[in-house]
Amino acid sequence: MGSDDWAWLSVWAKTGRDPLNSAAVTRWLPLHQHLADTAGVAGLLVDQWVSPQVLARLARDLDGDAVEVRRLVTWLAAVHDVGKASPAFAVQNDRLADVMRARGLVAPPRLKDDPQRSRARHEYVGQDAVRRWLADELGFRFRGAAAQLAGVIGAHHGVPSTPSDIALVRERSDLAGRGEWEQARAAVLRWATDLVGGPAVVKRFADVTFDRPSQVLLAALVIMADWIASNDELFPLDPLHTAQEPPVRPDPDRTAARVGAGWRELELPPRWTPRPVDDVPEAFAARFGRDPATVRPVQVAAVEAARAQERPGLVVVEAPMGEGKTEAALLAAEALAARFDADGCFVALPTRATTDAMFGRVLAWMRVLPGLAADASVMLAHGTASLNDEYRGLLWRGQIRDVGDGGDEAGIAHHWLRGRKKGPLAQFVIGTVDQVLVAGLKSRHLMLRHLALAGKVVVIDEVHAYDVYMSSYLDRVLHWLGAYGAPVVLLSATLPAARRAELLAAYDSGRAGAPEPPIEEPGYPVVLASGDRPRPVPASGTPRPVVLERLVEDPELDDLDALVDTLRTGLAKGGCAVVIRNTVARVQKTADTLVAVFGEEHVTVTHSRFLACDRAHLDAELLRRFGPPGPGTQRPPLHIVVATQVVEQSLDVDFDLMVTDLAPIDLVLQRMGRLHRHARRRPAGLERARCVLTGVEDWAGAPVRAVAGSRRVYGEHVLLRAAALLTDRERITLPTDIAPLVQTGYGALMPGPAAWHEKMRTAQQTHELEIVRRREQAAEFLLGDVGGPRATLDGWVRAGVGDADGDGEDPRRVGQVRDGAESVEVLVVQRDRDGGLRTPDWIAKNAGVQIPLDEQVPGKLARTIAACALRLPVGMSQLNPVGDGVIRALEQNHYASFDRSPLLSGQLVLVLDDDRTAELRHGAAAFRLTYDLRRGLLHQQL
Known part of the structure; x- marks a missing residue:
């Protein structure tokens, strides 16, 4: 080759700046070296790190040939930055651009200030170049594999191209580069092709159809290889003075040494080699320290269903509270991982508190996992x-x-x-369910989230707890997991038949083959699995009857007086009661009354509007006082817990008496799971489990109507159906009655007296309209389905939300996979009398510590501040002028020291005075906030 044929060697890819002078570029890396590094890393990722489950999914498009997967991933990595051979990219560094100009690659300096230069992104230039080269030089179909593989190149910065992006690249030839620039890009592509064995190797992919899930996984692997090879601690840059004439040619030995050293320094963990679960009772004993004879039938059924799967599928475990569903899910996940070569597990739960628990x-399970x-x-x-x-x-x-x-x-x-x-x-x-649901949200670098899930067994707990909005995302994620062949385990106390069918159909819709027929009455408890018969099993233990009463208010008294009378009578000989309210306001009002009657030492308040550290302390105290019998439990002789739904899930607490607001039938049953949960001696008069229903305007109404706060939380429809099932009922037997009540509560037939039905139908119509509205709202940023065989990544996340995590954006708008009613979170600090800031003076650790305002907050102190997170009331967090005013008012509390702390940066800060109060005023917002140590956050609109 003549000197002009080697012009592409002068193209630069990376620069580094002087750590003492950020304006001075002192290091660089030529494009060919970065591409060679990235290709080497990609090959090692396939050889040593990528889940075999993912490799099998990719090989499905290549006649099952894993060797071809490696060649393809390596080639894509070797060409991913070919678009950097363009004037739009070159002009970003004058000195390096001059070196390129000397080789005939002319990039006019004026382009640096061109307003459209930033749109002619190198990944889109590369996409266009790869597609044309595959079609023109290797004979690929322009609208087939050439478009699909080129789309991977266009997506390697996290956002696939749109037609307008590619149109701009083609229209602005001065930015993309023609002539000598096209020749340079072609030279890069030929060189990269030689790295994997030459044109004949790449031509093997010409007639392959890569479906969209494969394209997503390929893009994710290219992104990951690029990020590793771009880490200059692992892959050092060269001194700037080495950018010279003539340019240094590729050196395979140098690349091998760089890749080997970088990979060793990276030290990615080795793959897990899961082993089959052969003896279920013995495996439970080995993993969880259980006597094999005590393994519950539902646990055995879950693992047997997992072992029976002929291809990756969905396993649904429906069982009452206390049946050990978590242990069943973990061992089922282990069996599924061994069956389908998964390399890990993603366990998702509803809240941060349940996730931490x-x-x-x-x-503990991981510590005894074979092969890990x-x-x-x-x-x-x-x-x-x-x-x-x-x-x-x-x-x-x-x-x-x-x-x-x-x-x-x-x-x-x-x-x-x-x-x-x-x-x-x-x-x-182990994460909140949001971390799974964002895989269904159009957002930047979504491919990495898909790669993260596609190689694992995914376990999702409490699937009955997710509303219509969240369920839209869950269904779409299941669709994609089905397409990837990632096994999924869903856990629930029980599911309405219609919702169960939706979940099974969602997973089925993503995987090839005929959909499974819906299962109407599979029994209960039950394990259902794709392609398998239902496995109904007996519940463990003796059925537990619960006496059901209704709190009938004296017309001369309010419901709090009636509640006091009920608790005085019920706790006459001592005992531990829980009062569950559906709103924080009702909790706080109830607690004030009960404290006045029973004394502050006998009443505990817990709900979502305490600081995170205070909530953690409250949860620990609840477990210490009301947890399972044992040496660590110190159960008080007389106590009342007043709580919202926070005691409904995951906390293993046990009460002698329960009073609960009317709620949807499945949640009432879930709450009853905290009543007489463990075997222990009960105080006189409380030997029988007793649940008292309240939170209605009039039990004699036709129909019964829940109080306004409950209707706002749950809607009138499901509350009316729950009331219809419970208004005349005197006893519920757990778990026997769970499934029949839930199926009737959510079934097609209308329960309750005929006199109620007209109002129930009206409520149902309103409910159905609300479902449509919420689904439409969710659809705005909902990821599309996997598409047909010709689908590409082009426009895949168009009109998305940017980063799903929402850095620097309105916390109410960005990355939302929960309903818009999700409240805003703030960090709470206190103001000193001299105008400084300190940590809250009441918290258990590091109380009253001075907070720097300018220099970075030290790590330990930053963790303390982050633990003082607090959620504001929903009424202050809406997408309306009031919510906007609250956000603007909070943004006035801006401190440089917080910006410099990764843990605190971008967070909203609420500053309280010595009296633990603050006023927020901006536009339509005017609130006084008070933090009460016993009652949590109180708010008053001014």
Whole structure:
């Protein structure tokens, strides 16, 4: 070749700046070296890191040939930045552009200020170049595999192209580069093709159809390889003075040394090699320390259903509270992982609190998993994960990587597999359900989230707890997981038949083959699995009757007086009662009355409007006082807990007497699971489980009507149906009555007296219209389906939300997979008398510590502040002028020190005075907030 034929070697890809002078570029890397590094990393990812479950899915498009998968991924990585051979990219550095000009690659300096230069992005230039080259030089069909593989190149910065992006690249030839620039790009593509064996190797893909799930996984692997190869600690840049004439030619030995050293330094954890679960009772004993004879039937059925799967599918475990569904799910996940070569597990739960509680249980399971290395990667996935002491210990182990065999420990939070985008790629992830649902949200770098899920078994708990809005995202995610062949385990106390059918159909819609017929009455408890018969099983233990009463108010008294009378009578000989209200306002009002009657020492208040650290303390106290019998439980002789729905899920607490607001039938039953939950001696008069229903305007009404706050939370339709089932009922037997009540409560036939039906039909019509509205609202940012065989990534996340995590955006608008009613979170601090800030003076750890206002907040102090997170009332968080005013008022509390702390940056701050009060005023918003240590946050509109 003549000197002009080597002009492409002068193209630059990376620059580095002087750490002491950010304006001075002192390092660089030529394009060919970065591409060679990335290709080397991609090959190692396929060889040593990518889940075999993902490789099998990719090989499905290539006649099952895993070797071809490696060649394809390596080639895509080797060409991913070919678009950097363009004037729009070159002009970003004058000195390096001059080197390129000397080789004939002319990039006019004026282009640097062209307003459209930023739109002629190098990934889109590369996409157009790859598509044309595959078609023109290798004979690919322009609208077939050429378009599909080129779309992977266009997506490698996290956002696939749109037709307008490619149109601009073609229209602005001065930005994309023609002539000598096209020749340079073609030279890069020929060189990269030679890296994988030459044109004949790449031509093998010419007639392949790559479906959209395969394209997503390929794009994710290219992104991951690019990010690793772009880490200049792993792959150092060259001194700037080496950018010279003539340019240095590719050196395979140098590349091999760079890739080997970088990979060793990266130290990605080895794959998990799961082993089949042969003896279910013995496996339960080994994993959870259980006597094999005590393994429950539903647990055995769940694992047997997992082992019976002929291809990846959905396993649904429906069983009452206390049946050990979590243990069943983990062992089922282990069996599914062994069956289909998954490399980890993603366990998703409804809330941060339930996620934190689950984290230790999953770690304990991991410690005894066969075939799992001590340095398996783990992530706790929610916004305040770094506040979890156990997870923070894993973060430390991830930094100090020479940890030997780990002793009795399992897992590290790997130093590279961290952060919101990379963290879910860890082998074992325990997170809030949002972390799964965002896989159905159009957002930047969505491919990485899909890769993270596609290689695992996904376990989702409490699927009955998700509303229509969240369920739209859950159904779409299940559709994609079905397409990837990722096994899924869903857990629920029980599901309405229609919802169960929707979940099974959603997963089925993504995988090839005929859909499964719906199952109307599978029994209860039951395990259902794709392609398998229902497995109904008996519940463990003796059926437990619960006496059901209604709190009938004296017309001369209000409901609080009637409640006091009920509790005085019921607790005459002592005992522990729980009063569950559907709104925080009702909790606070009820607690004030009960404190006045029973004394503050006998009443505990818990709801969502306490600081996160205070909530954690309250949860720990609830477990200490009302948890399972044992040496750590100190049950008081007389106590009343007044709570919202926070006691409904996951907390293993047990009360002698329950009073609950009317709620949807499945949630009433869920609440009853906290009544006489464990075997223990009860006070006189409380030997029988007793649940008292309240929260209605008039039990004699036709129909019964729930109080206004409950109707706002749940809607009138489901409350009317629950009232119709419970208004005359005197006893419920758990778990026998759970499934019949839930199926009737959500079934097609209308329950209750005929005199109620007209108003119930009206409520149902309103409910159905609301479902349509919420689904339409969810659809705005809902990811599309997998598409047909000709589908590409073009426009895949068009009109999306940017980063799903919402950095720097309105917290009410960005990355939402929960309904718009989700409240805004703030960090609470107090103002000193001299105008400074301190941590709240009442918290258990680091109370009243001075907070710097300018320099970065120290790590320990930042964790304390982050633990003071608090959710504002929904009425202050809406997308309306009031909510806008609240956000604007909070944004006035801006501190440079918070911006400099990764844990605090971008968070809204609420500043209280010495009296723990604050006023927020801006536009239509005017509120006085008070933090009461016993009652939580109080708010008053001014």
